[in-house]
Amino acid sequence: MAPMVWKASFKGVFFMTSCTLIILKLTFFFITSIPSTSKLMIHDHDDHHFDMKAPVDQSGETFNPRISTHRQYEDFARILHEEQPTTTDVGGLQPGNGSNCGGSSQQVTDPPSQRGSGHRPMVNTSQAVVHEGGQPSAGSSPPTKKGKALNDIQQTEVYHDKDIFLENYKQMNKSLKIYVYPHQKTDPFANVLLPDIQSSPGGNYASESYFKIALSVSHFITQDPSEADLFFLPFSIASMRHDKRIGTGGIKNFVKDYISTISHKYPFWNRTGGADHFYVACHSIGRTAMDKAPEVRINAIQAVCSSSYFLQGYTAHKDASIPQIWPRPGTPPIRHPSKREMLAFYAGAMNSRVREYLVKTWTNDTEIGVHQNRLKTPYSDSLLGSKFCIHAKGFEVNTARIGDAIYYGCVPVVLADHYDLPFSDILDWSRFSVVVSTEDIPFLKRILMEIVDSDEYLKLQKNVLKVQNHFQWHRKPVDFDTFYMVMYELWVRRSTIRIHLFNE
Ligand SMILES: *[C@@H]1O[C@H](CO)[C@@H](O)[C@H](O)[C@H]1NC(C)=O
Ligand SMILES: *[C@@H]1O[C@H](CO)[C@@H](O)[C@H](O)[C@H]1NC(C)=O
Ligand SMILES: *[C@@H]1O[C@H](CO)[C@@H](O)[C@H](O)[C@H]1NC(C)=O
Ligand SMILES: *[C@@H]1O[C@H](CO)[C@@H](O)[C@H](O)[C@H]1NC(C)=O
Ligand SMILES: *[C@@H]1O[C@H](CO)[C@@H](O)[C@H](O)[C@H]1NC(C)=O
Numbered sequence: 001m002a003p004m005v006w007k008a009s010f011k012g013v014f015f016m017t018s019c020t021l022i023i024l025k026l027t028f029f030f031i032t033s034i035p036s037t038s039k040l041m042i043h044d045h046d047d048h049h050f051d052m053k054a055p056v057d058q059s060g061e062t063f064n065p066r067i068s069t070h071r072q073y074e075d076f077a078r079i080l081h082e083e084q085p086t087t088t089d090v091g092g093l094q095p096g097n098g099s100n101c102g103g104s105s106q107q108v109t110d111p112p113s114q115r116g117s118g119h120r121p122m123v124n125t126s127q128a129v130v131h132e133g134g135q136p137s138a139g140s141s142p143p144t145k146k147g148k149a150l151n152d153i154q155q156t157e158v159y160h161d162k163d164i165f166l167e168n169y170k171q172m173n174k175s176l177k178i179y180v181y182p183h184q185k186t187d188p189f190a191n192v193l194l195p196d197i198q199s200s201p202g203g204n205y206a207s208e209s210y211f212k213i214a215l216s217v218s219h220f221i222t223q224d225p226s227e228a229d230l231f232f233l234p235f236s237i238a239s240m241r242h243d244k245r246i247g248t249g250g251i252k253n254f255v256k257d258y259i260s261t262i263s264h265k266y267p268f269w270n271r272t273g274g275a276d277h278f279y280v281a282c283h284s285i286g287r288t289a290m291d292k293a294p295e296v297r298i299n300a301i302q303a304v305c306s307s308s309y310f311l312q313g314y315t316a317h318k319d320a321s322i323p324q325i326w327p328r329p330g331t332p333p334i335r336h337p338s339k340r341e342m343l344a345f346y347a348g349a350m351n352s353r354v355r356e357y358l359v360k361t362w363t364n365d366t367e368i369g370v371h372q373n374r375l376k377t378p379y380s381d382s383l384l385g386s387k388f389c390i391h392a393k394g395f396e397v398n399t400a401r402i403g404d405a406i407y408y409g410c411v412p413v414v415l416a417d418h419y420d421l422p423f424s425d426i427l428d429w430s431r432f433s434v435v436v437s438t439e440d441i442p443f444l445k446r447i448l449m450e451i452v453d454s455d456e457y458l459k460l461q462k463n464v465l466k467v468q469n470h471f472q473w474h475r476k477p478v479d480f481d482t483f484y485m486v487m488y489e490l491w492v493r494r495s496t497i498r499i500h501l502f503n504e
Contacts, residue, residue, distance in 0.1 A: 158431045158466050165426050169484075172491035178220045179228035181262055192239040192246065192254075200475075204400055205238045206327050207305060207482070208282040210473035212236070214483040217476055229494050231268050233258070233279040233300070237286040248285060256292040274299040275495055280486075281305070282324055284396045287313050301493050303486055306396040310418035320489035323422040323471055323482060325403035332407050332468055335384040337461050343367035343448055344413060345382045346390035347375055348399070354415055354438045355392045361441050368445055383408035387457060388434065388448055390415060402433075406471045411460045413448070415441065423470060423485050425492070432463035 159165050183193050195201070197216050201209035212234065215221065222228055235258055240246040246254050263269035269277065278301035281289070287306050290297040290313070297313055307314055307321035350356050350372050362368045370390075375382060383389055389405035393416035402422075405412040412433040414421070421429050429435060436447060451457050469478075470485050477483040 158427055158463050160426065160428050165488075168492065169480075169488055172488055173479075173484075176220050176230070176487060176491050176494075177222040177228050178215065178230050178232055179222055179225045179268075180215070180232045180234055181266075183234075189243075189245075189254075192236050192243055193234045195236070195239070197475075200327075201473075202327060204324065204326065205282040205305075207322055207325055207473065208236055208238055208280055210325075210327065210475070211280045211303075211322070211483060211486060213475055214473065214477040218483070218487075220487060225266070225268060228268075229276065230301070230490060231277045233262075233277055233296075235279065237281040237283045237289050241283060241285055251285060251289045252292040255289055255296065259293045259296060272299070277301070278303055278490060280322065282322070287311065287396075301490060303490065305398045307420040307422075308397045308418050309420045314420070316420045318493065320486065320493060321398075321420045321422045321424065322486050322489075323403055324398045324400045325471060325473060325482060326400040327473055328407050332409065333380075333384060335409060337387060337458060340385055340387045340410070342369050342382070342386040343445070343452070344388040344390055345369045345386035345410075346392060347371040347379070347382065348392065348394065348401070351394045352392070354441075355394060357438070357441050358390070358392050358415065358444075362444070365445065368448075379404075380408060383410050386410055387452060387461075388413045392416065393419065393438075403471050406432075406464055406468055409461065409464055409468075411457070411464055413444075423489065426485065426488065427467060427470065432460055432467050434460070 180194075183190055187193070194216065195209045195212050197213050199209070199213070201213070215232070225231070235255065237251060240251045240254055241248050259269065259274070274295045277296070277299075279296070280303045282305040284306045286302075286304050290302075296302075302314065302319040303322050304314065304319065305322055305324040307316070307319065309316040344367070346358060346369070348355060348371075350359065355372075359370045359372050362370045369382065369386070383404055387410070389401065389408070389410035390413045391399060391401040391405065393399070397416040397419035402412045402414065404410075414429075414433055414435045415438050417438050421427075421435075434448070434451065436444060440447065451460070469480050471482060472478075473482050
């Protein structure tokens with residue numbers, strides 16, 4: 001038993017190291033290879049665009065942020081996040097054979113092998129750049145070497161390694177203990193700390209509240225900090241945002257003060273610099289909320305929905321990606337693939353270049369339905385009536401669309417480069433979704449048709465049904481649901497080992 005668990009952890013360490021190296025390399029390259037005349041465009045939250053510096057070069061495609069401060073770097077990174085670098089930009093930086101980030105090391109030029117019968121358009125993209133939690137992009141399939149039989153078995157499996165997962169899960173379930181920092185009921189800020197456990201969270205950011213409600217009734221809680229593996233910082237980014245006394249502008253200070261308070265009042269924070277502490281956030285504001293409490297960002301485990309490993313503030317191996325899920329209680333409806341008449345479907349606001357590009361490219365197509373306005377028919381009809389449901393990044397890499405697709409048995413198509421997909425160290429996303437580089441949007445139909453024309457689609461769709469339980473919250477947690485999956489992610493990320501001495 002034990003060796004297996006150790007093996008998993010060890011693999012994890014290797015995975016982290018190689019990913020980190022690649023990210024650092026890339027970051028360095030971007031900063032040092034910026035052409036000199038260009039336009040800097042910032043997207044703010046309300047989707048207004050404004051130019052920071054006017055000079056535009058002929059192409060209007062490149063940027064010159066003249067990065068010298070941290071803040072400027074963040075702005076620049078945000079732009080790159082929208083604008084895909086070209087192959088020339090990342091030349092020479094493809095991960096080699098050794099950088100097996102998440103289990104898929106392949107070359108851009110690998111011939112198509114698994115998805116459909118070939119003829120995948122060869123595109124000059126940045127596909128060799130580590131993608132979506134190390135997942136292969138739809139085109140860059142794993143090498144054929146393994147043989148067909150093995151592939152068939154593997155394709156009916158949605159986990160990277162089910163045995164290791166179950167073994168770890170059992171251990172986690174038995175031993176993980178969490179201490180929640182307490183507060184008085186009369187605390188004037190009690191409302192931004194823990195939600196009313198009777199409440200029913202809804203909407204886009206429900207994941208945050210569901211986690212807390214489920215945690216508070218789970219068996220992981222301990223009142224005894226000496227037996228805790230992890231310490232939970234219960235502040236809620238979404239609630240702070242709505243509290244007039246704090247608001248979006250006050251979140252950073254609130255977090256700073258909170259950390260200061262607990263580090264004076266209790267010995268636990270100072271003991272590890274926060275490394276055995278975690279918080280959970282689903283709102284995109286969460287990404288900058290720790291700016292005045294850098295130890296949280298650097299040391300603590302951030303379980304967040306906005307999990308882009310392209311941006312600073314999220315570290316894929318230390319932090320954990322949690323899915324953004326629009327709560328839908330009850331048993332998911334079933335629709336057979338043959339009754340799903342549309343090839344693919346997307347609807348949403350135009351708040352990113354990826355979405356604009358997607359809608360512009362496919363707006364007249366009769367098989368790929370792209371909508372930039374409210375649908376006239378129920379959303380669920382489209383999710384049930386399509387073979388593929390497209391998740392295109394908006395302001396952030398995450399939206400609730402992946403959860404929506406999975407609930408309705410629709411195969412998600414992920415158009416969100418650098419998205420560290422939820423549970424990607426447990427689940428093999430290539431078995432139940434199609435991850436497509438945003439540069440391949442013009443080839444989307446061809447890629448999806450090839451999958452439908454082979455048996456691949458039926459396998460993917462069947463596998464979607466197998467992961468449904470991992471993408472559902474319950475007020476009272478149910479084994480293997482989203483709550484337990486997040487607990488698992490926390491368990492594999494706990495990094496401190498406490499040695500109990502005689503008198504302890
Ligand atoms: C990668 O592996 C292949 C075959 O195993 C080998 O031919 C090639 O030289 C390796 N490339 C690098 C960069 O190590
Ligand atoms: C990729 O880019 C190179 C250099 O820009 C070009 O010569 C080549 O034809 C491109 N390949 C494809 C498949 O577009
Ligand atoms: C996890 O722990 C709970 C509470 O002890 C128990 O009900 C459940 O069966 C356990 N699940 C597994 C898979 O061990
Ligand atoms: C933790 O460290 C801070 C800063 O060094 C210090 O002010 C505080 O008193 C320490 N807390 C405890 C409980 O010792
Ligand atoms: C879609 O159709 C309209 C009207 O026929 C046309 O003006 C437009 O150029 C078409 N767009 C694309 C991307 O084909």
